[in-house]
Amino acid sequence: MKIRLLLLFCVLSIISSCNKDEVDSITIKKELFSGYVEKGPFVNGTSVSITELDGNLNQTGRTFSTTIVDNSGKFEQKSITFNSNYVQLRADGFYFNEVTGENSTSQLTLYSVADISDESAVNVNVLTHLEKNRIEYLMSQKQLTFKNAKAQAQKEVIKIFSIEKSGIANSEILRLSNGGDDNAILLAASVILQGYRSTADMSELLAGIATDIKEDGELTDEALGSKLINDARLLDLPAIRANLVKRYQELGLVAEIPPFEKYVNQFIENTRFKTTKFITYPSTSGYGENILSDQFTTVKLPKDKEPAINYSLAANLPAGTNLKVVLKGGAWGYRSMPNGPINWTVSLYDDSKHEQIFTATETGKSADINIQFTYSDTLSVEIYENNASTPTKVKRLIFE
Structure with a gap:
C-alpha cells in the first residue's frame, strides 16, 4: 500500500511539474526586432548579440547575433522567437565621438537589458549600460520586480549627473537624434562621460561607475566623480551640437538634436564632485x-x-x-x-x-x-x- 501511494505521489508530482512548465512557458515572436546602438551612433559593422534571459535575468543559453546595418547605429533581426520576455543586448564596435567629431579609434562595449513583452525595438546606450548591474542587484538581493528595479536604477543613474526628473521614458527607447527633454538627458550623459577621454579611458570610467553604484545606487568614488566634472566644464557645447548635425546630414538623416546643453550646464553648476584637473605652471x-x-x-x-x-x-x-x-x-x-x-x-x-x-x-x-x-x-x-x-x-x- 505504501509503495502504491509513493508511486501515485511521484506520478502526481510529474503531472504537476509538467502543468507548471506549460503555464510558465512563454512564446514571443517578433517579425522584426530592431534598435539603435548609440554613444554617439555606432558605425556600420558593429556586432550586436541578443541574449535571452529568464525571470531572474540569467541567460537561458539562446543567443542571436546580428550587426549594425548603417552608420546611424541601427540593427535588425527578422523573424525571431523568444521563450522569455527578458533580453540582454551587447554591442561591440566603433562609434562617432560627438566631442571630437570623428569616429573612435578603438571599440567600445555597451549593454542593455529590457522587457520585450510589448516592445519590438530596444536601444543600447550609456544609460542602459550603467543601469544593468544595478538592475541585476536589485532583483537578486532586494527582490524587486524588473519594472521597479529598472525605474529605480534609472533614477539613480541620472542623479549622478545632477538630474532628477519624474516620468522619464525607459532608457532603452531614448535616442540621441530625437527631440525632447528625455533624449536631451541621454545626450548630456553621453557627452559628459565622453569628455576628452580616449575610448579606453571612457570604457574604464563606465566600468568603474557601474561597479560603484551596483549595491547602493550612489556614486561614492570621489575620484570618478571628479573625472566627470573635470571634462564637463571644458566641453565646447556649440561644437558638439555642430558635430552631430553635420554627422546626421552626412548620413542623409533628419535629426532633431535635443537641448542637451541645459543638462550639461546643470551638472556643472550643481554637482558635488570637485574639479581636480587644472592647467599647471612649473617653476x-x-x-x-x-x-x-x-x-x-x-x-x-x-x-x-x-x-x-x-x-x-x-x-x-x-x-x-x-x-x-x-x-x-x-x-x-x-x-x-x-x-x-x-x-x-x-x-x-x-x-x-x-x-x-x-x-x-x-x-x-x-x-x-x-x-x-x-x-x-x-x-x-x-x-x-x-x-x-x-x-x-x-x-x-x-x-x-
Missing part, C-alpha cells in the same frame, strides 16, 4: 625660471655687457584646456630658432598697446618658450584660461 623648464609660476615675482635684468638672462613661458595643458597669455609693457624677445616656441603661437608685437599675445596651439600638451627681457618700467602678465573673457590671473613682475 622652471629647460629654458630657466618660469615667469608664469605662482612663485615667480622678480625679473633680473642683465648688467651692462652681460648676456641676457633666459626665462621661460611654460605651462602643462590637460586635454580640453586652452590658454592665452598677454605680456604688456617693457621690452623682451624670444628665441625662434633653432629651439623655437613649443606649442605656442605668438602674435606680432603691438607697438600701440606695447603687448604681445602667446596662445597655446594644441590642447593636451605642454607649452614652452625661451624668453629674455631687456628693460621694463612695469610688466604685467595676463593669463586667460579656457576661453575666459577676462583674465583668470594677472601678475605684475618686479625688475631689478
